[in-house]
Amino acid sequence: MDWLNEPCASATEHYREFALQRQQQLTKPSGALGRLETLAVTLAALQGREDPRADRVHISIFAADHGVTEEGVSAFPQAVTGQMVHNFLNGGAAISVLARELGATLEIIDVGVKDPLNHAGLISQRAGAGTANSAQAPAMTHSQLNLALQAGYAAAERAYANKAHLFIGGEMGIGNTTAATALYCALLDVAPSVATGAGTGLDAAGIAHKVNVIQRILDVHRHHLNAPLEALRCVGGFEIAALVGAYWRAAQRGIPIVVDGFISTAAALVAVQQQPNVQQWLLLSHASAEPGHVLATDFLGLQPLLDLQMRLGEGSGAALAVPLLRMACALHNRMATFAEAAVAGETAARL
Numbered sequence: 001m002d003w004l005n006e007p008c009a010s011a012t013e014h015y016r017e018f019a020l021q022r023q024q025q026l027t028k029p030s031g032a033l034g035r036l037e038t039l040a041v042t043l044a045a046l047q048g049r050e051d052p053r054a055d056r057v058h059i060s061i062f063a064a065d066h067g068v069t070e071e072g073v074s075a076f077p078q079a080v081t082g083q084m085v086h087n088f089l090n091g092g093a094a095i096s097v098l099a100r101e102l103g104a105t106l107e108i109i110d111v112g113v114k115d116p117l118n119h120a121g122l123i124s125q126r127a128g129a130g131t132a133n134s135a136q137a138p139a140m141t142h143s144q145l146n147l148a149l150q151a152g153y154a155a156a157e158r159a160y161a162n163k164a165h166l167f168i169g170g171e172m173g174i175g176n177t178t179a180a181t182a183l184y185c186a187l188l189d190v191a192p193s194v195a196t197g198a199g200t201g202l203d204a205a206g207i208a209h210k211v212n213v214i215q216r217i218l219d220v221h222r223h224h225l226n227a228p229l230e231a232l233r234c235v236g237g238f239e240i241a242a243l244v245g246a247y248w249r250a251a252q253r254g255i256p257i258v259v260d261g262f263i264s265t266a267a268a269l270v271a272v273q274q275q276p277n278v279q280q281w282l283l284l285s286h287a288s289a290e291p292g293h294v295l296a297t298d299f300l301g302l303q304p305l306l307d308l309q310m311r312l313g314e315g316s317g318a319a320l321a322v323p324l325l326r327m328a329c330a331l332h333n334r335m336a337t338f339a340e341a342a343v344a345g346e347t348a349a350r351l
Helices: 013-025 035-047 067-071 079-089 094-102 142-161 176-188 204-220 228-235 238-253 262-274 276-281 293-300 316-334 345-350
Strands: 057-064 105-112 122-124 166-172 257-259 282-284 286-288 306-310
Touching: 013 035, 013 316, 035 316, 057 079, 057 094, 057 142, 057 238, 057 316, 067 176, 067 204, 079 094, 079 105, 079 166, 094 105, 094 316, 105 142, 105 238, 142 166, 142 228, 142 238, 166 238, 166 262, 166 316, 176 204, 176 228, 176 238, 176 262, 176 293, 228 238, 228 262, 238 257, 238 262, 238 276, 257 262, 257 316, 262 276, 262 282, 262 293, 276 282, 282 293, 286 293, 286 316, 306 316
Parallel strands: 057 105, 057 166, 105 122, 166 257, 257 282, 286 306
Antiparallel strands: none
16 A cells, blocks of 8 residues: 555646647637637646647546445445446446446446445455444444545546546445434535435435434444544444545546546545645536535535536546536637738737
8 A cells, every 4th residue: 555655747837838828829719719728728738748639538437336235325225236236337327328428438336335246347355244333333444444435446446547537436225314414424524414415316304313313323333533544444434435546546646537526536635635636636526416515615625627516426427527627728729810811910819
């Protein structure tokens, strides 16, 4: 685990300045493309190139189960985790469809589904057969935490080997909105009643019960929640830990990260609190419908690219943001400059 101590890569300011200057020369009023201009400039700096790209996208979906489902915090039974993993692998899930449309690399990693799965396309890097019930004990041991972090590291290494322009991490795990919400509460010091939402579809009574369970989780582990990785170990999940490891390693390898929704942002929160330089590598894809999401995005200083009232997970929101990033790059790289379009003099000055 020595890699955890490696520094994050740095953005290249030379390419940021070059991109900013190019934006001023394109045939449009300065700032007319809004955040599309900012995105192109940011990607140019992060990728260290004059022509930012979003063509090669690597998507890693981490799946694991949660012992806290014993507390009745989900509208769906735990068996759905494994069933959805099969759906991913068979091409029927939302992220499967989106990955095909994007021409992206999609991989599914079992980091702790309760019952081991047998599928030729599945990557198995299991930290255990689901976490412990965090309402009663730490969700994972130190060695399990390390195994889950290592699964994320390996995914980012595969993205690096594939020369990915962007990395997307997704997740699947019944009960993981409870784990993520507990992390939000612990790391942002907010009450469960503020951060807790419907997850996969709880009614008002179900949400109230979930709030009570999360408060119990926080009470049980109150002496271990000041350090990000220790909070992750006590109240998180294997797939969340894998996302933390993936984000951390992608930042070290210099791969821009498109962050998905509520669960993925919890992982980003852990990663940034532990290693602040991860933050510059994060692009937030969309605003989750879960009420606690905005608390984390405000803390991270990230502005969502989309707001589609989504709460699916799976990396789906991040995948939907990729076409926007591709358009930002295309406009930056292919628009004519004033000189190329023979637009000059007073006209160019007014633009």
